[in-house]
Amino acid sequence: MQLIYLSPVPWSSFAQRPQKFAQWFHLTTGGRVLWIDPYPTRLPRLSDLTHSRSSDRGIEEQQGWVQVVKPRALPIEPLPLSGTLNSRLFWSPILDIAQSFAEGNPTLIVVGKPSELAIRLVQSLPGCTAIYDAMDDFPAFFSGLSRRAMEQREERLAALCNCVLVSSTRLHEKWQPRHADVRFVGNAMDTQLMPDWSEARPQHAKKVFGYVGTVGAWFDWEWVVRLALARPQDTVLIVGPLSNRYRGNLPANIVLRPPCSHREALELMLTFDVALIPFLQTPLTAGVDPIKYYEYIAAGLPVLTSSFGEMHYRRHETGVFICDTGDSIDAIAEQALRYTPTQMFIESFMKENSWAARFDGAAIL
Numbered sequence: 001m002q003l004i005y006l007s008p009v010p011w012s013s014f015a016q017r018p019q020k021f022a023q024w025f026h027l028t029t030g031g032r033v034l035w036i037d038p039y040p041t042r043l044p045r046l047s048d049l050t051h052s053r054s055s056d057r058g059i060e061e062q063q064g065w066v067q068v069v070k071p072r073a074l075p076i077e078p079l080p081l082s083g084t085l086n087s088r089l090f091w092s093p094i095l096d097i098a099q100s101f102a103e104g105n106p107t108l109i110v111v112g113k114p115s116e117l118a119i120r121l122v123q124s125l126p127g128c129t130a131i132y133d134a135m136d137d138f139p140a141f142f143s144g145l146s147r148r149a150m151e152q153r154e155e156r157l158a159a160l161c162n163c164v165l166v167s168s169t170r171l172h173e174k175w176q177p178r179h180a181d182v183r184f185v186g187n188a189m190d191t192q193l194m195p196d197w198s199e200a201r202p203q204h205a206k207k208v209f210g211y212v213g214t215v216g217a218w219f220d221w222e223w224v225v226r227l228a229l230a231r232p233q234d235t236v237l238i239v240g241p242l243s244n245r246y247r248g249n250l251p252a253n254i255v256l257r258p259p260c261s262h263r264e265a266l267e268l269m270l271t272f273d274v275a276l277i278p279f280l281q282t283p284l285t286a287g288v289d290p291i292k293y294y295e296y297i298a299a300g301l302p303v304l305t306s307s308f309g310e311m312h313y314r315r316h317e318t319g320v321f322i323c324d325t326g327d328s329i330d331a332i333a334e335q336a337l338r339y340t341p342t343q344m345f346i347e348s349f350m351k352e353n354s355w356a357a358r359f360d361g362a363a364i365l
Contacts, residue, residue: 001105001106001108001365002031002033002034002102003022003025003031003032003034003108003110004033004034004036004098004109004125004128005033005034005035005036005109005112006109006117006118006121007019007036007037007112007113008113008135008136010037011037015190017112017133017355020355021359022035023355024356024359025108025359026066028365029365032065032067033066034097034098034101035069036068036071036098036117037068038071038113038115039115040073040075040077041077041078041113041114041150042146073086073091073117074089077146077149078148078150079145083116083117087116087120091117094117094121095121098125102128107128108128109121109129109130109131110130111132111133111157112135114157118157122157130160131161131162131163133167134154134158134164134171135167136171136288137171137174137283137284137286138154139154140283141284158175161179163364164178164182165182165183165185165364166183167185168288168309169184169310170286170287170310171287183362183363185358185359185361186310186358187294188291188355189291189295189298189354190355191298191350191351193263195267195270195299197298197299197300199342199343206234206235208271209227209231209235209272209273209275209304210236210239210268210269211224211236211275211276212239212240212260212268213240213292214240215241215242215245216244217284218284218288218308219279220278220279220306221244221246223278223323224276225246225254227276227304227329227333228253230333233253234253235253236253236254236276237255237272238256238257240259266295269296270299272299273337274301274302275292275299275302275304276304276305277303277304277306277311279308279309279311280306280308281307281308282308285309286309287309288309289309289310290309290311294353297349298353300341301319302319302320302336302337303320304333304336305320305322306322307322318341318345319339321336
């Protein structure tokens with residue numbers, strides 16, 4: 001069996017759910033993978049000229065079992081007939097590669113982000129099983145014409161697919177009435193990357209409340225500032241690419257650090273006393289199941305978080321401490337600092353929340 005994966009992220013980027021799926025597929029079936037990198041699916045913005053990306057490359061080189069294709073396209077997809085134009089100018093060779101790849105071999109198509117190319121590719125291979133992996137509420141990332149076009153594109157794609165995978169409760173609620181076969185496949189973590197955990201954790205006089213990840217439009221700076229002001233004797237450490245800066249003066253105990261590699265980030269987590277996921281509650285985050293939640297818990301950390309997305313449903317989960325507007329963040333932080341996991345719990349959590357456990361349990365193959 002073979003896999004054609006149309007990804008929302010490049011193969012060479014920080015390894016996420018798409019790369020983990022491809023690796024799991026190859027390890028499970030021994031099959032080859034045709035990986036198709038993303039291209040712009042919205043109209044360009046002025047901010048695109050100044051947007052910087054993390055230098056962390058999750059997969060440094062292509063393995064022999066994966067063939068990576070990088071589509072070209074004019075950034076006009078929301079406009080009428082854009083698919084037809086891009087198909088004539090750029091996509092015929094890619095569709096030919098997919099056709100040749102699938103010829104004579106059982107092939108699974110997985111689409112990680114709706115696009116005109118994805119729709120055309122699924123239509124060109126009617127004998128292949130097709131899956132839409134709805135790992136985000138993609139229209140929420142867009143606005144105006146681009147958003148309406150993405151909503152229509154997503155509906156068209158899902159109608160062509162045999163199955164829709166969803167990564168969160170909100171996405172399940174969205175797709176359950178719209179498709180006959182919807183399967184909940186939450187996010188997970190790469191257990192092989194996790195550093196060894198010990199019950200003997202370092203004790204800091206000044207506690208470290210840490211966040212590792214992108215500081216984007218979804219990052220709740222007001223929540224973070226409230227924590228810093230409530231804990232002036234402690235440190236609030238923010239590590240990652242900064243595309244959403246705080247408009248004002250940050251408290252002196254908020255420390256900003258540049259991005260680091262995934263492996264360095266996992267090691268850095270072991271120096272935290274409490275891990276943070278301070279995200280706004282918006283349509284953009286309503287369908288999000290943060291991978292960092294799994295990594296934080298596996299690192300033995302209490303997770304202090306707002307009740308966005310899938311975290312809303314984890315209010316009573318071990319190690320999770322929810323704090324929203326109106327809650328006493330200092331009191332909840334104190335509760336988090338008293339959290340002490342056991343080795344048995346950590347081992348069980350990692351076993352149940354590995355990528356292999358997720359994809360095996362979904363009966364995808």
